[in-house]
Amino acid sequence: MVPEKNDGINNDMSLPPNQQNRPALSWESKILKTVPLPSFLGNLRPVMGHCCNQCTPDCLSKKVGPNFFSGYRNLLNINETQTKCRGWLVRRVCCVLFVSGCKVYGSPVSDRLERVCQSNRVKEALAADQKALEGKDGQGQLSLLSPFQPLINTCISTGLLRFTSWVMLKIWASVFGIVQVNLNHLPAISKASQEGAPVVYVYVRQRAVDCALLPLVLFCHNLRVPFTICPVQIKSYFLRSVLQKLGVVLLPPSALTEVEAERDPLYSVVMTSLLRELLHEGQALSVGVSAESGLGGQWLARIRQLIKEGSVADVTLVPVGISYDRVTNANVQVGSRSALKWLLSLLWKEPEGSVVIHFAHPFSLKEMCESERCKVEEWLPLQDLLLPVIFNNRAHCVFGKREMLWLLTSSGHEKNPAERDLSIAIILHLIFLTTSCLAGMSTSLVSSLLLYKHRKGVSASVLCRDVVWLTEELLFRKRDVGFGGRVPEVVHYALCQLAPHLIFATLPSREEPFIVARPSLASTLHLSLQARSVLHAFLVEAVGACATSAMLREVVNAGLGSRVRTDSVKEEKVEGDMEFDVVFGQSELMEKALQLCHLLPPGVMPPCQSSQSFALDAVDSLVRCGILIMEEIPKDIPICDFMKRDGALTWATSDDPYPSDSDCEEQDPCSYKISQPSQCPDLLVFLCSMLSGHLRALCWTTMALDLIAAPLPEAEFISRIHSHLCDTANQKKRHYESCSEEAAYTAVRTLIDLGVLLETRQMGGDLLGVSPLFQSSENRAKLHSFISQYLFN
Incomplete structure (x- = not known):
């Protein structure tokens, strides 16, 4: 869908190598006669990742680089032109020469452990611990910090980083066909890193390889490799020692999950002091945030706290969007044996899928905090916002923004409600910005069309026409797409990637195949996960x-x-128009x-x-x-x-920013x-279907409250809700997109905020039970009716 000529704008923006020289499809000639190619895609691609014009107008005015699309660079396409030498031998070892020529910023540990131990924050935390009082000469306090000593001594070894980067380039060439990097905002990031303020890269967690892709991209572009906050628990001592010399800040060995680690008050204090020392050294950071639970946002809250205290002058935030053709679960356990098996499996595996990475324009966190433009209205509990509407008490209907205190897993340092709300607002803003930087992949477009528009199936020619339409709509909304090539090739590539989750039917009377999404739980969840970028747009x-x-x-x-x-x-049918x-x-x-x-x-x-x-x-x-x-x-x-x-609600219809007497009338x-128009009902159904998975999960969760009699631990409660969602979808033989673990977690969290579920704090963990107000079947029916009104079937 990009012009075939090489205009210098879409460098290396094409299909993976295993899809470029394939035989022509039997139905290509027919489609090419009926589907016009959008010739504007190569010249008018949108530039994503601009600064917020309300929160950071000063950073927006300091934009560096062109305002037009600068093109892509394939990270895996390394040849002799990227080295200082030329020749037959250079072409064989060009990757080694390229890695050896990249600039590396060292990070010696020196006396970082001593500086962390001498910080007032750590001293106060150790003094408050009763066990620390047992050490009369300070050895008791140091023993409490011994589990965190390897984390504090995390560094970046120059030689090991170069070798690992060369190995990772070879590995990603076996895993992915193409790793595209958008070049638009890289000059601005390079200038921001040279001005003095440390750079913090923020991305949305999708896969475990996010932590490895981002440092490799920065290394290949001669930018400072960041210290990476890794939320994955790694048990192997050898892997932990290697990763800690590559700047990876791991979880403590005693904590299985990130939530468990944050419950330790000493861990939070030590990590805040470690961040302070790293930022003082001028090191860059890489933080991943979960879009559902907000995990990872506590690191941003710690950085904001350091700026507020004056310990750090300022940091530069860079949202990063990482888009995949294939998305898998990121919550995995990594061991030495599993990593070795994975590396050996690459020897017999052809590269599949592609990755597109978009960097947003850098902006100042201090400007966002001091200007207080990020918060525009008071946060209110969800039950204050919706319960009057649910119970038809419209006289007390309140308008505001939903309060989400659970986004900060460790809020001990946020004693002031205003400061806590500002930290939550920054987390929400960065989740929104990083999600807005995600490119629409070909598999995302095809998945959304098969799920939301052609649930009963579609022919290949109609699918190609809809892909062209959806591509134009994404570009109109200033969202870039992560693919190029001719329409049939793009659609064929997406269908090959999604083949395990699709059913292809061929009839003698048809010259083209008929595609249907496979009606199973795993296939529907995979397609729903792929379609998220289109849903956000x-x-x-x-x-x-x-x-x-x-x-x-x-x-x-x-x-x-x-x-x-x-x-x-x-099964009722509507007669007539x-x-x-x-x-x-x-x-x-x-x-x-x-x-x-x-x-x-x-x-x-x-x-x-x-x-x-x-x-x-x-x-x-x-x-x-x-x-x-x-x-x-x-x-x-x-x-x-x-x-x-x-x-x-009262609204002024005038666009004039200056008030006048007529505005008061x-x-x-x-x-x-x-x-x-004839296409209006189809478009309305297509748009309504995008939110039906989330809303239906809420409805089914409300119905499952009848099956839970006594309060349960939070993990067991969510597990039961997830099982109920899967059982309900299996009974109906459809709507499997409402059965994911994330859907169950999000539905439970929404009902907690709404006051339907009551949290009880205990030493062993939180207990969840139905609140007294919603133990009445009548009130639960009102809640179900309120949510189901938005479902369009």
């Missing part, structure tokens, strides 16, 4: 579409419009979208944007898509506004009606 439209669907449901239930299929009607001759008020649509925003996982929208503004964008996005038509109705004509709330009411 269409999230605003999806929220608006689900809000419109909820309004249509209320119209149908009130008997004011034509029939719309719901979950309670299983669907006519939606109903007018919706703007305030009602926005309120529906606003309530839905509170049910979504963290990081879907930046905290610097108010929820009301996001809801307004959701409604306006449907007007741009052609689903809704805006109508200006005079004041003397009543609107079919059957849920009017006086004074709920009451504006004419704005209303919307659904357009009647």
Whole structure:
């Protein structure tokens, strides 16, 4: 889908080598006659990763580099042009010459352990520990720090780093076909690293190889290799010793998980002091954050605390988006035997898939903290936001932003609620920025089309046309795509990657195959995981579409419009054309979208944007898509506004930033009606289906509360909910995208914030049980009805 000529813009942006010289497909000639190639893709690719114009306007004005797309570089394509020498022998050892010529910044340990032990933070923590009092000469205190001594002495060995980088280049060449790196913001990152402030790279955790890919990319571009915060527990002593000489900060051997390590107050204090010393040395850091649980965000909170105390002047944050053709689980246990088996398996394995890495524009964390632009409204508990709506007490309906205190796993240092909210806002902002940097891969586009638009199957030619349409929509939303080539080749490559999860049917009467997503739990979860980048790009439209669907449901239930299929009607067919001759008020649509925003996982929208503004964008996005038509109705004509709330929301329709007398006057009411183009219902269903997996998991979790009589430990409670989700999907033989462990965890966390589940703190762990308010079946039915209104079937 990129012009065949080499224009210098899309360097090395093509299909993997094993897909370039394949035989022509039998249905290619037919598709090429009907599917136009988007010729603008090569010249007008969007530049992603700009700074937030509200939180960091100063960093946005200091942009370095071109404003146009600079192209990609294939990290695995190393030849003699990247070395200082030329010749036949150089071509054989060019990788060794390239690695030996890369710049390496050493990091000697020197007296780091002594400096950490002498810090006031560590001294106070040791003095508060009763065991530390047993050592009269200080040996008792040092013994408490002995488990953390290898972590504190983590360093970067120059020779070992060069050798490991050469080995990793060979390994990734056997694992991936292509590792593309976007070159747009690399000059700005290089300049920021030279100005003095340490650089902190933030990415969203997807795979265990994230920790290895990012340092290798920086090493190959002559940037400082960061100290990597690794959340994976590694038991092998040999691997731990090697990784600690490559700048990898591991978990303590006594802690199995990151949550368990954070429960140790001494660990949090020692890690904060270690961060202070590393930043004083000018070292770079690499931190991965979980988009569901927020794990990893405590490291950002520690850095912000150091800036607030004045221990560190400032740091430069760089969000990084790492996109894969194939996504696997990142929670793995690594041992020496498993690593050796994995390395040996690469000898008989052909490279599969590709990786695209986007660096965002660097910005100052101090500017974001001191300007306080990242927080625009007060955080409120979710039960204060939604319970009045669920129980139809609209007189007490409150508008605000959902409070997510659980994003900070270790909040002992955040005693001030305002400081704690600011740390949470920064975590949410970085999750949003890193997710926005993810490129739309070919497998992501095909997975989203098969899951959300063609659930019953699609022919190859129609799939190619929809891939072109979806590519144009992503580029229109300033999201880059991580593929190139001709349309049939791109689709064929994506189908090959997704082949284990698809069913291909061929008929004698058809010249092209018919593709259906395999109706199984593993296949549906894999496709749903691949489609996340597309979901994030269409999230605003999806929220608006689900809000419109909820309004249509209320119209149908009130008997004011034509029939719309719901979950309670299983196999009923709607006769004739669907006519939606109903007018919706703007305030009602926005309120529906606003309530839905509170049910979504963290990081879907930046905290610097108010929820009301996001809801307004959701409604306006449907007007741009052609689903809704805006109508200006005079004041003397009543609107079919059957849920009017006086004074709920007040909006000025003028775009003039300077207020005038006309802005104080009451504006004419704005209303919307659904357009009647033939493609409108299909687009509405496509957008609503994107959020159906999360909403359906919430509904099924609410129904599972009847099966839990007594409080259970949190891990066991989530396990039971996950089992219930899988059993329900197996009974229905569909909706497997609602059965992942992440869906169960997110649903349980939402119900805790909503006050449906009650947390009880105990020494052995937290217990979860149904709160007294929702032990009534009537109240649970109201909750289920509130969530299910957004489901469009």
